[in-house]
Amino acid sequence: MDCLHEEEKWTRDEINKAQLVRLQNTVEQALKAPYYAKKLKEAKINASTIKSLDDLKKIPFTTKDDLRAGYPDAFLATPRSEIVRLHASSGTTGTPTVICHTQDDINSWADLMARCMYMVGIRREDSFQNMAGYGLFTGGLGIHYGAERLGCMTIPAGAGNTRRQLKFIQDFKVKAVHILPSYALHIGEKLKEDGFDPRELPAKIALIGAEPHTEEARQRIEHLLGLRAFNSYGLSEMNGPGVAFECIAQNGLHVWEDAYIVEIIDPKTLEPVKDGEIGELVFTTLCRKGMPILRYRTRDLSRFINGSCVCGREHRRIDRILGRSDDMLIIKGCNFYPMQVEQVLLSFPQVGQNYVLELIKEGSIDQLQVKVEINPAFFEEEKKEDMRVLHQLQRNIAERLKDELLFTPKVDLVEANSLPKSEGKAIRVVDKRKD
Amino acid sequence: MDCLHEEEKWTRDEINKAQLVRLQNTVEQALKAPYYAKKLKEAKINASTIKSLDDLKKIPFTTKDDLRAGYPDAFLATPRSEIVRLHASSGTTGTPTVICHTQDDINSWADLMARCMYMVGIRREDSFQNMAGYGLFTGGLGIHYGAERLGCMTIPAGAGNTRRQLKFIQDFKVKAVHILPSYALHIGEKLKEDGFDPRELPAKIALIGAEPHTEEARQRIEHLLGLRAFNSYGLSEMNGPGVAFECIAQNGLHVWEDAYIVEIIDPKTLEPVKDGEIGELVFTTLCRKGMPILRYRTRDLSRFINGSCVCGREHRRIDRILGRSDDMLIIKGCNFYPMQVEQVLLSFPQVGQNYVLELIKEGSIDQLQVKVEINPAFFEEEKKEDMRVLHQLQRNIAERLKDELLFTPKVDLVEANSLPKSEGKAIRVVDKRKD
Ligand SMILES: [Zn+2]
Ligand SMILES: [Zn+2]
Numbered sequence: 001m002d003c004l005h006e007e008e009k010w011t012r013d014e015i016n017k018a019q020l021v022r023l024q025n026t027v028e029q030a031l032k033a034p035y036y037a038k039k040l041k042e043a044k045i046n047a048s049t050i051k052s053l054d055d056l057k058k059i060p061f062t063t064k065d066d067l068r069a070g071y072p073d074a075f076l077a078t079p080r081s082e083i084v085r086l087h088a089s090s091g092t093t094g095t096p097t098v099i100c101h102t103q104d105d106i107n108s109w110a111d112l113m114a115r116c117m118y119m120v121g122i123r124r125e126d127s128f129q130n131m132a133g134y135g136l137f138t139g140g141l142g143i144h145y146g147a148e149r150l151g152c153m154t155i156p157a158g159a160g161n162t163r164r165q166l167k168f169i170q171d172f173k174v175k176a177v178h179i180l181p182s183y184a185l186h187i188g189e190k191l192k193e194d195g196f197d198p199r200e201l202p203a204k205i206a207l208i209g210a211e212p213h214t215e216e217a218r219q220r221i222e223h224l225l226g227l228r229a230f231n232s233y234g235l236s237e238m239n240g241p242g243v244a245f246e247c248i249a250q251n252g253l254h255v256w257e258d259a260y261i262v263e264i265i266d267p268k269t270l271e272p273v274k275d276g277e278i279g280e281l282v283f284t285t286l287c288r289k290g291m292p293i294l295r296y297r298t299r300d301l302s303r304f305i306n307g308s309c310v311c312g313r314e315h316r317r318i319d320r321i322l323g324r325s326d327d328m329l330i331i332k333g334c335n336f337y338p339m340q341v342e343q344v345l346l347s348f349p350q351v352g353q354n355y356v357l358e359l360i361k362e363g364s365i366d367q368l369q370v371k372v373e374i375n376p377a378f379f380e381e382e383k384k385e386d387m388r389v390l391h392q393l394q395r396n397i398a399e400r401l402k403d404e405l406l407f408t409p410k411v412d413l414v415e416a417n418s419l420p421k422s423e424g425k426a427i428r429v430v431d432k433r434k435d
Numbered sequence: 436m437d438c439l440h441e442e443e444k445w446t447r448d449e450i451n452k453a454q455l456v457r458l459q460n461t462v463e464q465a466l467k468a469p470y471y472a473k474k475l476k477e478a479k480i481n482a483s484t485i486k487s488l489d490d491l492k493k494i495p496f497t498t499k500d501d502l503r504a505g506y507p508d509a510f511l512a513t514p515r516s517e518i519v520r521l522h523a524s525s526g527t528t529g530t531p532t533v534i535c536h537t538q539d540d541i542n543s544w545a546d547l548m549a550r551c552m553y554m555v556g557i558r559r560e561d562s563f564q565n566m567a568g569y570g571l572f573t574g575g576l577g578i579h580y581g582a583e584r585l586g587c588m589t590i591p592a593g594a595g596n597t598r599r600q601l602k603f604i605q606d607f608k609v610k611a612v613h614i615l616p617s618y619a620l621h622i623g624e625k626l627k628e629d630g631f632d633p634r635e636l637p638a639k640i641a642l643i644g645a646e647p648h649t650e651e652a653r654q655r656i657e658h659l660l661g662l663r664a665f666n667s668y669g670l671s672e673m674n675g676p677g678v679a680f681e682c683i684a685q686n687g688l689h690v691w692e693d694a695y696i697v698e699i700i701d702p703k704t705l706e707p708v709k710d711g712e713i714g715e716l717v718f719t720t721l722c723r724k725g726m727p728i729l730r731y732r733t734r735d736l737s738r739f740i741n742g743s744c745v746c747g748r749e750h751r752r753i754d755r756i757l758g759r760s761d762d763m764l765i766i767k768g769c770n771f772y773p774m775q776v777e778q779v780l781l782s783f784p785q786v787g788q789n790y791v792l793e794l795i796k797e798g799s800i801d802q803l804q805v806k807v808e809i810n811p812a813f814f815e816e817e818k819k820e821d822m823r824v825l826h827q828l829q830r831n832i833a834e835r836l837k838d839e840l841l842f843t844p845k846v847d848l849v850e851a852n853s854l855p856k857s858e859g860k861a862i863r864v865v866d867k868r869k870d
Pocket of ligand 1: 247248249254309310312313
């Protein structure tokens with residue numbers, strides 16, 4: 001395996017052994033923070049409680065509300081003079097979620113990020129353009145420090161100024177970019193409109209993350225720009241980017257288990273989901289000194305991808321982010337997430353690029369109405385035939401959805417381009433129950 | 436002297452000796468760049484030409500147009516694989532001015548910046564908030580790396596979001612900020628409007644730069660916010676911030692002469708101005724590997740401040756930026772800069788906060804009309820008296836201006852608040868010659 005760090009080659013056994021020792025150290029370190037000193041004492045937990053990785057379950061969860069309530073100091077596990085960096089989560093008003101890092105924390109974060117970039121083929125001699133906003137948002141400086149650690153020529157382009165972004169990509173033969181998926185699609189379409197083939201740009205690798213996007217959006221980005229796009233996952237509470245990253249197999253994101261313990265739980269019961277089932281990601285830092293965080297509930301939905309990866313890494317893989325735990329829907333007593341519907345739909349080649357989930361009332365009972373566009377090629381071929389083929393497709397989709405959701409939704413096949421478009425975004429849900 | 440680096444304690448002799456060796460090395464390094472290989476060969480210059488610092492004069496100037504014409508590669512003196520960072524000058528359309536840095540370049544830039552911050556009283560254990568935009572603009576990452584080098588808790592707040600900026604300053608007891616002078620004034624006034632005393636903020640040190648501002652604007656910032664504001668000078672072609680910086684004496688900015696050679700020239704004759712006279716700053720890098728630049732004409736106006744500094748540093752001091760060489764005016768055959776007029780006006784205690792320079796026609800001859808507001812306190816006291824006192828003041832100002840400019844402008848004393856305001860900006864010049 002051609003990789004940057006020895007830790008990437010660890011066997012499951014080596015990972016587990018290291019995790020146990022690091023978890024014990026992390027609990028010890030966390031006890032220096034006022035919040036955990038109280039919380040862990042109440043739960044009667046200290047480093048010696050953790051005799052095996054199974055004992056992780058004894059530790060209470062930490063939520064975003066806990067972090068907010070602990071602002072600004074309650075999670076600090078070192079004297080403030082040891083802190084060299086502060087980051088805050090974006091997009092919130094009111095009390096921000098703030099994470100403080102020591103120099104060691106910053107260094108190991110940069111290492112993890114450099115490892116991700118090396119894994120997808122970026123090398124020291126390559127030019128790298130960081131097209132994400134800098135500042136408190138961790139996507140900017142997080143990726144920047146990783147590229148610098150790798151020794152790339154790093155262009156801190158930031159967000160905006162598309163014309164200059166494109167000029168630099170061409171003039172400095174930029175091999176890899178970090179870009180929001182929606183911005184990648186925007187740039188690609190814009191270039192095509194201007195009569196330029198975006199596939200001729202020198203960029204051959206894109207790191208995409210920070211906003212949820214579908215597999216289909218990724219493939220469109222790759223096709224439009226003539227590059228390979230790799231999914232990046234992170235959140236400021238766990239440093240930022242560099243928590244989990246796709247390898248060149250592009251089949252799930254390896255969680256760096258030498259630095260994080262990952263769990264997936266049912267957000268209702270708080271118990272682990274069955275392997276492969278969708279649930280809420282929960283992370284524990286294993287290397288952080290400034291602000292260790294135990295069992296952090298991310299509200300991000302994913303699932304484990306089982307089996308061994310062709311790249312040889314044994315660090316567990318998670319699926320792309322499939323939504324937020326707050327997105328969970330309940331119809332006819334069954335819990336499900338919109339992304340589960342999308343995954344069923346995408347498994348049918350006859351299904352087009354757009355679909356919408358409508359929540360409707362049938363009398364007094366809630367029901368799910370799935371409207372899905374049919375691939376134009378398929379539609380035109382078939383329309384001379386009788387409608388039986390379409391009815392059969394509709395029945396097949398409904399049946400597969402029943403297998404997944406445990407109830408039978410209504411399925412409506414519609415013509416291509418008849419539904420409103422939603423660029424690169426998660427699947428749309430429209431609640432019509434109040435109409 | 437309590438300072439971060441030994442170089443700060445160097446005597447004039449030690450500075451000169453180091454400069455000579457470093458200049459020779461820099462010429463040798465520059466010859467690896469295609470632009471200088473050609474340019475220096477034409478001028479028959481190589482490292483052995485430089486036998487004393489006086490030989491600097493033999494080296495041709497480099498201009499912004501040269502840098503543009505050399506885009507993207509002609510100034511590169513190392514293989515591109517050694518480059519880890521690219522920055523570009525802001526505010527230009529068309530071909531950008533791009534500077535490429537090796538890891539050593541980035542490190543020594545961070546050292547210089549950390550030295551500036553330590554010099555004005557910022558310490559490892561302090562919190563530091565960087566309120567400048569990040570990205571290609573060097574003010575963001577340049578200051579960020581300096582603060583990190585010093586080991587401060589660095590808050591990469593970036594520009595904007597005033598409410599959050601203020602929250603962090605208070606909640607993390609931020610001792611020092613990097614802020615645009617106009618933004619500092621804006622925040623101070625805003626807080627006062629909201630009934631809050633901005634002097635109660637914990638911030639006690641402000642680094643201000645990036646836009647020209649007067650001494651009076653600095654004093655207003657200090658008074659309004661209850662802190663000390665230190666003038667920062669730099670330009671992306673010479674890395675960015677960290678070229679010259681005020682010490683606690685606040686009487687001129689020390690140029691870090693272990694890293695730069697500074698000259699001040701007459702932009703017309705290209706000869707050195709007399710000591711203490713205003714001219715265009717010219718810099719030569721002494722430590723840069725990626726893109727050494729020789730005798731760069733900055734177009735920024737300043738002058739040397741003579742005599743020894745109370746802080747003990749022998750690194751030469753320059754005045755705050757007094758305008759752009761493009762601002763030069765010619766009246767009655769005499770060249771002068773608006774800032775020279777301001778300096779004369781400010782030496783009169785009776786002169787108020789606002790003045791305007793009007794360029795007018797007297798028949799076919801160009802003339803300068805100086806309209807200046809009189810301090811209200813002075814005006815009210817005197818108005819019961821006869822007008823002789825005012826006439827005397829007017830004559831005194833005109834005479835002092837003649838000494839400075841070598842011609843006699845018209846001087847008009849006007850009432851306070853009768854001229855349009857110009858917040859924290861360089862003095863206004865209105866050309867009425869075409870009316
Ligand atoms: Zn893999
Ligand atoms: Zn001094």
